[in-house]
Amino acid sequence: MRGFRALILGACLAIGAGHVSAQTQPVQLPSSVLIIDTEQVFSGTAYGQRIIAEVQVKTEAQNEENRQIADALIEEEQSIAARRATMTPEAFRAEADAFDEKVVAIRQAQDAKEADIQAELDALRRAFDDDVRPILGQIMRERGATVLMGRRDVILYFGAIDITDIAIATVDAQLGDGTETSGE
Template identity: 40%
Template sequence: MRRLRRWLTVLALSLAAPAATAQTVSGGMVQSPILVIEFERVFEQSAFGRRVAAALESEGAEIAAENRRIEAELTEEERRLTEERASLSSEAFRALADAFDEKVQRLRREQDSKARALGARSEEEQRRFLAAAQPVLQQLMREAGAAVLVERRSVLLAADDVDITDIAISRVDAAIGDGSGLSPDDSR
């Protein structure tokens, strides 16, 4: 019990020290050597992230609709092949069945490739966003006198006033909007 009290005292003192050095100045920007950000939320709630999410969702829906259409066509083709089986020689049926299996495998590979490409595009858009947002984040760090910007998920505890997520969303939106005007070179 005594060890737990000591640990809690050390924890409380360590939390109080950063909170004591962080102070908010005019304009609502905190002055702190360490800032915290929820980068995933900055991406998702920014105009850029919302545009990307909508585009990816639309493309994902198209792939899903195409998958359903292909599945229905293959189901019908398999049904016809099964009906024809009685009227075909076993060699002729085997050739048709093998061709059908090859077609199914090819279509599966093509659709899987489209899904992987969509995932890769999502990751690329996040990289583009980070590159485009980096000057804004660096400016926020300069304004706060910060030496470090830490991802919120990596922090056990932090004072709320050192979290710049909301101001980062606002500033990134003001600087790059939805990102549709950025050329690929602008964000690298």
């Protein structure tokens, strides 16, 4: 009886070990539907990372400019407040109103600059998507797929139909950092 248990235990371990090794090897299932995480492709490719870095530099410069403007406005506001006691109410009101108008104008200008940075990011992202679309089509053809869906739209799937990592590697191989693409 003891030998029989050992034999069964050994068989179970062998089956389990075979199962684990099968899971570590990527299995390509034939599927007409493939899944992709487009955000991961964007942030995981050299092309997407270049875009993110370029926009980040502009955003940081904009943030620094905003800090400098805010510091200057705080100084100006404190100066007006400090001089209030020596000013007539009308003079103070005129200076305070002019300051408020200046703040509103600056805020509008800075908001427009931030909107320009966002518009540039959106345009670069559209160019990225346009440049990557043929590569994704190529991967679909190679796998015999007819549908490519975003990972966020899928409730349950086998990992083998997720082509995100393959897409990242293929985009990097074909487009590099994207500086030589038609979208630039």
